Amino acid sequence: MHLAFNLSTTHNNGRWNLPGAWDDRTFPDVTLYEDAARLAERACLDMLFSGDGTGVPDTWGGSRDGAVKWGVFFPRVDMLPVMAAASRVTKHVGFGLTYSTTFMHPYYLARLMASLDHLTNGRIAMNLVTSTRRTDAANFGFDQLMEHGARYERMEEFVAVCRQLWDATEADAMVWDRDSGVVGDPTKVHDVHHAGRFFKVEGPLNTPPAPQGRPVIVQAGGSPRGVQASARIADHVFGGDMPLEVQVKQRAALDIALRAEGRDPDSVGVLWQTPIAVRETDREARAYREMLRGSMSPDAVAVYLSYIDGYDFSTLPAHFTLGALREQIIATQASPNGVVTKLAYKFGADTTISREDFLEQALLTVTQYENTVAGTPKHVADVLEERFEATGCRGGFMIGQAIAVIADLQSIGDLLVPELQRRGLFRTEYRGRTLRETLAES
Numbered sequence: 001m002h003l004a005f006n007l008s009t010t011h012n013n014g015r016w017n018l019p020g021a022w023d024d025r026t027f028p029d030v031t032l033y034e035d036a037a038r039l040a041e042r043a044c045l046d047m048l049f050s051g052d053g054t055g056v057p058d059t060w061g062g063s064r065d066g067a068v069k070w071g072v073f074f075p076r077v078d079m080l081p082v083m084a085a086a087s088r089v090t091k092h093v094g095f096g097l098t099y100s101t102t103f104m105h106p107y108y109l110a111r112l113m114a115s116l117d118h119l120t121n122g123r124i125a126m127n128l129v130t131s132t133r134r135t136d137a138a139n140f141g142f143d144q145l146m147e148h149g150a151r152y153e154r155m156e157e158f159v160a161v162c163r164q165l166w167d168a169t170e171a172d173a174m175v176w177d178r179d180s181g182v183v184g185d186p187t188k189v190h191d192v193h194h195a196g197r198f199f200k201v202e203g204p205l206n207t208p209p210a211p212q213g214r215p216v217i218v219q220a221g222g223s224p225r226g227v228q229a230s231a232r233i234a235d236h237v238f239g240g241d242m243p244l245e246v247q248v249k250q251r252a253a254l255d256i257a258l259r260a261e262g263r264d265p266d267s268v269g270v271l272w273q274t275p276i277a278v279r280e281t282d283r284e285a286r287a288y289r290e291m292l293r294g295s296m297s298p299d300a301v302a303v304y305l306s307y308i309d310g311y312d313f314s315t316l317p318a319h320f321t322l323g324a325l326r327e328q329i330i331a332t333q334a335s336p337n338g339v340v341t342k343l344a345y346k347f348g349a350d351t352t353i354s355r356e357d358f359l360e361q362a363l364l365t366v367t368q369y370e371n372t373v374a375g376t377p378k379h380v381a382d383v384l385e386e387r388f389e390a391t392g393c394r395g396g397f398m399i400g401q402a403i404a405v406i407a408d409l410q411s412i413g414d415l416l417v418p419e420l421q422r423r424g425l426f427r428t429e430y431r432g433r434t435l436r437e438t439l440a441e442s
Ligand SMILES: Cc1cc2nc3c(=O)[nH]c(=O)nc-3n(C[C@H](O)[C@H](O)[C@H](O)COP(=O)(O)O)c2cc1C
Pocket: 050, 051, 052, 053, 098, 128, 129, 130, 131, 132, 219, 220, 221, 222, 223, 224, 225, 226, 227, 238, 239, 240, 241, 273, 334, 335, 336, 337, 398
């Protein structure tokens, strides 16, 4: 079983001031991330991960004030320098960063990731996203979101360019011979000449070949087109915290898509996003999870929801069906896999719901209160083991979103990991030299 830990919103969305989160520090104090990395490595976790978004949410009522006031996906920084700093106090744990293939350029990102792969001695993964939020797109010159399918076409071409760039310089191309003064072997540096629908890149990269060759690529597409893209471009996949039967279906769809691409489904793990509250007793764990109920004000929930689903929920009528709302959201090119889809699955697409009930239910979903697996190490390990087996024993879990980052990393390391190790489900030491090797361990 592989375990990653999600750092994405530990400093906002009502979590930063919970006991055990940021103590007397405030974001983006790098010492907290260094502590997190040490704790993750002590627990032998595969990877620390951070998601990203590049805009201040302003979908709710057309205003960013709620996001700023309540810290809803605000503030954020590019986590690359933070992860780079955290890599310097560790040796084994990997680091996953998120970048948008809709907004970025592949030459720039291929070069950046190769550079960071050197700095971390081969511990870098990039989580590629197509970006489903208009607020983010507006900062890169888009008046509308690019069409959902076209975003994925661009992602596939983006990765094809990155791969050509990483592969263009052979692993042993650097000579560094002091006596002769020869630096590189020109016969081992090859042309790229890429010209496609979205990108024209001459190449090659002017960076020495990265320790991993190709930094690990992760992708989290949940829609059918997103799953197809995973099969084409991803080394590993992040899966959403959906009901187990939906995860089983997504794994089956991914396996079919991987086979169609001529890839071995056993080589591609899915790390399922799974919020966890583990404590020595059930009572303590449930009390810990209970903090989530009060972590966000109804105003903050509305801002969060509108941003994530790309729909201004302040315009909702008094009563509506979740299915009709979902269709309206899809028509705007946002993801078909958002919070409304989750609620439509739970309550039925044709059920009429009132605005008040919708927002109340949304609170339980966006704070992850109802999805958080809370209990003793034995209970949490039982749940993980059941889900792991049901989804084909390939991959594992992305723990998060964390409730209180430092307290969570401590309890995962002190309580959950030893229980998984006792069951022979989790490593007791790192064996891989690079993150790619760590993620491939079985
Ligand atoms: C664990 C996980 C992490 C994600 N992180 C991000 C992120 O940081 N930024 C982002 O824009 N989308 C993120 N997403 C959203 C996915 O990239 C994707 O858009 C979503 O699953 C919907 O699928 P679709 O794009 O195929 O419709 C994440 C999804 C998952 C499951």
